[in-house]
Amino acid sequence: MDKIDTLRDHGLFDAKVPRYTSYPPANHFREGIGPRYQAHWLDAVPQGSDISVYVHIPFCKRLCWFCACRTQGTQTMRPVEAYVATLIDELHRVRDQLPADLRMARLHLGGGTPTILTAPLMESLLDAMFAAFDRPEDFEFSVEIDPTEASAPLLDTLTDYGMNRASIGVQDFAPEVQRAIGRPQSFAQTRAVVDHLRARGLESLNLDLLYGLPLQTARSFGDTLGLVRQMSPDRLAIYGYAHVPWMSKRQVMIKDKDLPDAQTRFALSEQARAFFTGDGYDMIGIDHFARPDDSLARAARDGRLRRNFQGYTDDTAPTLVGLGASAISRFGEGYVQNAAATSAYQARIAAGGLAGHKGYRMRPQDSLVAAIIDDLMCRFALDERALAAAFPAQAAVLRDIVRGLLATFPGLFRIGPGGLHLEEDAHPLVRIIAHHVDSFAATGQAHSAAI
Ligand SMILES: C[S@@+](CC[C@H](N)C(=O)[O-])C[C@H]1O[C@@H](n2cnc3c(N)ncnc32)[C@H](O)[C@@H]1O
Numbered sequence: 525m526d527k528i529d530t531l532r533d534h535g536l537f538d539a540k541v542p543r544y545t546s547y548p549p550a551n552h553f554r555e556g557i558g559p560r561y562q563a564h565w566l567d568a569v570p571q572g573s574d575i576s577v578y579v580h581i582p583f584c585k586r587l588c589w590f591c592a593c594r595t596q597g598t599q600t601m602r603p604v605e606a607y608v609a610t611l612i613d614e615l616h617r618v619r620d621q622l623p624a625d626l627r628m629a630r631l632h633l634g635g636g637t638p639t640i641l642t643a644p645l646m647e648s649l650l651d652a653m654f655a656a657f658d659r660p661e662d663f664e665f666s667v668e669i670d671p672t673e674a675s676a677p678l679l680d681t682l683t684d685y686g687m688n689r690a691s692i693g694v695q696d697f698a699p700e701v702q703r704a705i706g707r708p709q710s711f712a713q714t715r716a717v718v719d720h721l722r723a724r725g726l727e728s729l730n731l732d733l734l735y736g737l738p739l740q741t742a743r744s745f746g747d748t749l750g751l752v753r754q755m756s757p758d759r760l761a762i763y764g765y766a767h768v769p770w771m772s773k774r775q776v777m778i779k780d781k782d783l784p785d786a787q788t789r790f791a792l793s794e795q796a797r798a799f800f801t802g803d804g805y806d807m808i809g810i811d812h813f814a815r816p817d818d819s820l821a822r823a824a825r826d827g828r829l830r831r832n833f834q835g836y837t838d839d840t841a842p843t844l845v846g847l848g849a850s851a852i853s854r855f856g857e858g859y860v861q862n863a864a865a866t867s868a869y870q871a872r873i874a875a876g877g878l879a880g881h882k883g884y885r886m887r888p889q890d891s892l893v894a895a896i897i898d899d900l901m902c903r904f905a906l907d908e909r910a911l912a913a914a915f916p917a918q919a920a921v922l923r924d925i926v927r928g929l930l931a932t933f934p935g936l937f938r939i940g941p942g943g944l945h946l947e948e949d950a951h952p953l954v955r956i957i958a959h960h961v962d963s964f965a966a967t968g969q970a971h972s973a974a975i
């Protein structure tokens with residue numbers, strides 16, 4: 525049987541499974557966890573530790589039809605200004621709850637479009653962040669940038685304040701694809717932002733692309749890949765377009781008939797893989813690429829790769845503090861997600877409390893499954909010995925999971941010194957394999973395509 529038949533037989537072209545940016549996936553978070561646990565878990569963050577901070581900006585001037593991110597359109601800055609004031613209040617409240625002796629090792633501004641902020645508004649937010657937390661020498665500061673909504677003064681403010689990693693949304697450069705996803709954006713506009721940031725000394729540039737978009741063909745995608753190469757990014761995230769119109773209402777603007785079928789999606793993802801690995805990039809996990817000397821590639825080689833809500837990361841801090849509407853915090857004990865609607869988030873902060881609403885408190889078995897899924901998604905492996913040592917009370921569960929995987933996916937794993945290793949041809953199946961281990965799978969809602 526050849527590779528494509530194996531992938532088809534295991535459901536690659538039909539399955540709808542989570543992307544496993546967390547375990548459990550956020551659709552299994554439960555109401556009320558925030559009010560019950562958030563303050564305790566903030567309190568319990570170990571003294572002297574390094575934490576990561578994520579700040580969510582849920583505003584965009586344009587609303588692209590394909591976008592599944594939590595954001596809302598605005599043509600004026602008034603709601604953004606009010607929101608930043610709330611963010612600063614939340615920051616102070618969260619900081620008061622955390623131990624005094626902490627450092628912020630990483631800060632990521634995501635959205636929505638963080639670059640919608642004016643330069644003075646960004647300065648007020650960053651002044652508050654840097655006053656609240658000490659930072660180590662190797663502090664990493666990354667920002668998601670829409671190149672059509674990023675003024676030169678704002679970009680200068682970000683680099684002046686130490687932004688050393690930028691992530692620019694490209695998606696696709698073909699004009700017919702851009703029309704079909706409601707996102708006009710020229711190569712010249714994108715290139716100008718890249719050049720501006722590089723001239724200001726930016727250390728690392730990531731570009732986001734999507735495969736599986738309406739009207740995308742091998743030829744049009746090849747043209748996009750060629751233009752992307754001209755910008756020599758240090759990293760790329762090439763996600764499969766998640767068509768989930770029941771969750772993201774904007775996507776009803778995208779016509780089903782224009783979407784490539786599952787085999788074409790797979791071919792597009794393989795095209796991107798061949799293009800960038802041929803160009804000297806390392807493939808990282810299922811959908812990222814990095815230059816071999818980039819820290820993400822080094823982390824992948826050293827077994828330090830992790831999943832976070834943006835995809836793959838070399839951030840190993842156990843605590844991630846999320847600020848802003850819908851932002852998710854990760855603690856050793858579990859997850860807390862802030863109220864998702866901007867108005868509900870602002871009401872909670874105005875009422876004097878924290879903004880945590882939904883979340884999940886990890887049970888020992890969940891922590892084992894989370895570690896297995898991390899191992900699979902990040903290393904295409906399952907290190908039975910290391911997991912048994914880390915979760916001694918879960919030895920029987922671990923044995924059952926390993927047995928179940930070998931029985932359900934015969935021939936896909938090689939057994940070696942570090943446990944089970946997924947054969948390279950089977951890597952595209954890893955989300956389906958993770959779903960098999962997922963204890964929540966039976967109660968799952970509809971997810972996005974497995975490829
Ligand atoms: C939160 S968006 C912010 C990007 C920024 N506002 C921009 O437009 O450039 C981050 C990334 O999420 C990805 N994304 C958004 N919607 C998606 C979807 N439906 N499926 C897969 N990836 C998606 C896109 O690649 C996008 O660049």
Ligand code: SF4
Nearest residue numbers: 584587588591635636
């Ligand atoms: S892709 Fe970016 S600009 Fe477009 S709606 Fe999503 S967050 Fe906003």
